[in-house]
Amino acid sequence: MQKNLDDIFDFKKLADECVKCGKCIPVCTIHNVNADEVTSPRGFIDLLGAYKSGKLELDMNAKNIFESCFLCTACVETCPKSLPTDMLIEQARADIAQKFGIAWYKRAFFLLLRHRWLNDLAFKMGWVFQTCGFKIRADIDSMTSRVNLPMLKVDRLLPSLRKTSFLNAHKENIDNGGKRKVAVFIGCLGNYNYRGIGDSLLEILEALEIDAFLAKDQKCCGAPAYFTGDFATVEHNAKHNIEYFEKFGDDIEAIIVPEATCSAMLKIDYEHFFHDNPEWLARARAVKDKIFMATEWLEHHTHLRELLASKHKKTQIVTYHDPCHAKKMQGVHKEPRSLISQCYEIVEMSDSNVCCGFGGITMQSEKYHLAKAAGETKANMIEKTKADVVSAECSACRMQINASMNYKEMKTEFKNPIELIAEALRG
Ligand code: SF4
Ligand code: SF4
Numbered sequence: 218m219q220k221n222l223d224d225i226f227d228f229k230k231l232a233d234e235c236v237k238c239g240k241c242i243p244v245c246t247i248h249n250v251n252a253d254e255v256t257s258p259r260g261f262i263d264l265l266g267a268y269k270s271g272k273l274e275l276d277m278n279a280k281n282i283f284e285s286c287f288l289c290t291a292c293v294e295t296c297p298k299s300l301p302t303d304m305l306i307e308q309a310r311a312d313i314a315q316k317f318g319i320a321w322y323k324r325a326f327f328l329l330l331r332h333r334w335l336n337d338l339a340f341k342m343g344w345v346f347q348t349c350g351f352k353i354r355a356d357i358d359s360m361t362s363r364v365n366l367p368m369l370k371v372d373r374l375l376p377s378l379r380k381t382s383f384l385n386a387h388k389e390n391i392d393n394g395g396k397r398k399v400a401v402f403i404g405c406l407g408n409y410n411y412r413g414i415g416d417s418l419l420e421i422l423e424a425l426e427i428d429a430f431l432a433k434d435q436k437c438c439g440a441p442a443y444f445t446g447d448f449a450t451v452e453h454n455a456k457h458n459i460e461y462f463e464k465f466g467d468d469i470e471a472i473i474v475p476e477a478t479c480s481a482m483l484k485i486d487y488e489h490f491f492h493d494n495p496e497w498l499a500r501a502r503a504v505k506d507k508i509f510m511a512t513e514w515l516e517h518h519t520h521l522r523e524l525l526a527s528k529h530k531k532t533q534i535v536t537y538h539d540p541c542h543a544k545k546m547q548g549v550h551k552e553p554r555s556l557i558s559q560c561y562e563i564v565e566m567s568d569s570n571v572c573c574g575f576g577g578i579t580m581q582s583e584k585y586h587l588a589k590a591a592g593e594t595k596a597n598m599i600e601k602t603k604a605d606v607v608s609a610e611c612s613a614c615r616m617q618i619n620a621s622m623n624y625k626e627m628k629t630e631f632k633n634p635i636e637l638i639a640e641a642l643r644g
Contacts, residue, residue: 226304226308226492226493228265228266228268228269228305228308229266229269229270231262231265231266231300231301231305232262232263232265232266232267232269233266234298234300235259235262235263235298235300236297236298237259238297239259240295240296240297241257241258241259241291241292241295241296241300241302242257242258242259244291244292244294244295245257245258245291245292246287246289246291246571246572246574246576246591247285247286247287247587247591249591249594250574250587250590250591251285251587255282256282256285256286258292258296258300258302260282261282261283261286261302261305261306262300262302262305264279264282264283265283265305265306265309268309275309275312275313275316277317280313280316280317283306283309283310283313284310284313284579284583284584285584285587286302286303286306287572287574287575287576287577287580287587287588287591288303288306288307288444288541288576288577289303289541289545289572289576290303290541290542290545290546291541291545291570291571291572293545294545304489307443307444307446307489309446310444310445310446311446311448312446313446314445314446314447314448315446319445319446319447320582320583322582323445323447323578323579323582324447326441326578327441327442327445327447327450330405330436330437330439330441330442330450330454331436331437331450331453331454333434333435333436336405336409336437337382337385340378340382340409341380343378344378344379344380347360347377347378350362350363350364351363351375351377353377354374354377355377357619357630357631358376358377358379358410358411358412358413359374359375359376359377359619359623360374360375360376360377361373361374361375361623362375368582368583368585372623372624373585373620373623374619374620374623375616375620376406376410376411376612376615376616376619377410378409378410379409379410379412382408382409382412383403383407383408383409383412383414383415383416384403384408384415384431384433384435386412386416387415387419387431388431389430389431389432389433390428390429390430390431391419391422391423391428391429391430391431392428393422393423393425393426393427393428393429394426394428395425395426395427395428397426397427397428397470398427398428398429398430398468398469398470399422399427399428399429399430399469399470399471399472399473399514400429400430400431400432400462400465400469400471400472400473401415401418401419401429401430401431401432401472401473401474402432402435402438402472402473402474402476402479402480402483402508403415403431403435403474403475403476404437404438404474404475404476404478404479404612405437406476406612406613406615406616407475407476407612410612411612411615411633413632413633413636414475414476414612414633414635414636415475416639417633417635417636417638417639417640418473418475418511418635418639420639420642420643421515421521421635421638421639421642424524424642425515425519425520425521425524427519430465430468430469432461432465432472434461435458435461436454436457436458437454438454438455438458438478438479438482438483439451439453439454439455439458439482440478440479440481440482440486441577441578442454443482443486443490444577444578444579445577445578445579448490451490452490455487455490455491455497455501456497458483458487459487459497459500459501459504460500462504462507463500463503463504466504466507469507470507470518471507471508471509471514471518472507472508472509473509473510473511473514473515474508474509474510474511475510475511475512475610475633475635476510476610476611476612477510477540477541477542477543477546477547477549477609477610477611477614478540478542478611478613480508480509480510480542480543480547481542481543481546481547482542483504483505483508484505484508484547485505485546485547487501487505488501488502488505510543510547510549510552510610511610511635512549512552512553512556512610512634512635513547513549513552515552515556515638516551516552516555516556517552521556521638522555522556522559524642525556525559525560525638525641525642526559528559528560528641528642528644529560529644530560530561530562531560531561531640531641533561533605533606534561534562534563534564534602534603534604534605534606535557535561535562535563535564535604535605535606535607535608535637536563536564536565536566536569536599536602536604536606536607536608537553537554537557537563537565537566537569537607537608537609537634538566538569538573538595538599538607538608538609538614538618539569539570539609540573540609540610540611540613540614541572542611543609543610543611544570545570549610550569553608553610553634556634556638557608557634557637557638559641560637560638560641561606561637561641564602564603564604565602566598566599566601566602567598567601568598569598571594571595571598572591572595573591573592573595573609573614573617573618573621574587574588574589574590574591574592574594574595574617574621575588575613575614575616575617576588576591581616581617588617589620589621589624592617592618592620592621592624593621593624593625595617595618595621596618596621596622596624596625596627597625599618599622599627599629600622600625600627600629604629605629605630606629606630606631606632606637607622607629607630607631607632608631608632608633608634608637609631609633609634610633610634610635611633612633615631615633618631619631
């Protein structure tokens, strides 16, 4: 049951709509690691209703509660009334940011996300110096700190940096001799850390004879800032990206995104963000129909499945994790499986739809103990499948799942489905 935008942001009405059935509680990521009514969808909705009607002060305790939601949308999927707890929390986080400010390191990070040249420079410097403070595991694009720091313990696996970003490593227009052309939106982790995703996507497009436009003026989709309440950064990046997409939209068939969170942000959350700005709401809506997750577009608009079926079967066993922003938000879950299964055996984990526990910047910093606890559930599920590879079309999931598997010293590799497909095409 889809809600219209006006209803979504009427907190009081939504709080009254909750029938307290409790169906959302067993699926709630935060409630499963912090079993308290206030950290449950039902509790959040009650508190948010009270806050918006002036009965609850936005104090440190309320801040702490509202920052503990993983924004996984598992509750929205389960709720018989489709109450959008995640969106209410996102709005409340903007009020929190206004009242309490945003930590300096998050502000510095969001500043980088606004300016690609600054981001390029910072990541280049990071690449030069990363070996001083971190042990690099180049085989999985990851690293661990050499010393224990408050938010970085030596056993915590993080993404490492590449010398050259994906966007800087290739020409903007790649002619594959085809009559078709798509734009690629790569996302920040794919651009600076997990470069194999973009490189693999270009290999696939070459095999399909589809030209690629790398859209080098793209900015971060703004999701990290949106989930943290930095709405100024979201507005800055969203307006830039929409204007940019408008400029080249007529020259391409689609903008394909091998990242669930970026795709959901561009396609769905821009609309929510501009709900009270008619001009930009209309512009966000006008570009959204060209945006697709990469596997979604490749499955429905190309002969990739048939091409993969003609290739040799691989011996690796794959288990597929459904990113919250892919299955729950965009309904994309059959497509990656359909493509991967042409060349790999897929063994399903007990609940591929359970959130991996990434949760955003705050959850990955001040509240990392919660992310770590939520990640253990997913790692246990993956381990039970005995798969060689766990796959998900999301680099935030990759960062979190890699860290969770590392705590258990698991040998399972993580690969984006686009990387698996490119490997299968190579033979
Ligand atoms: S979005 Fe996820 S963590 Fe937040 S209340 Fe809903 S189920 Fe719980
Ligand atoms: S499932 Fe929906 S209606 Fe039921 S308690 Fe949760 S939020 Fe309220």
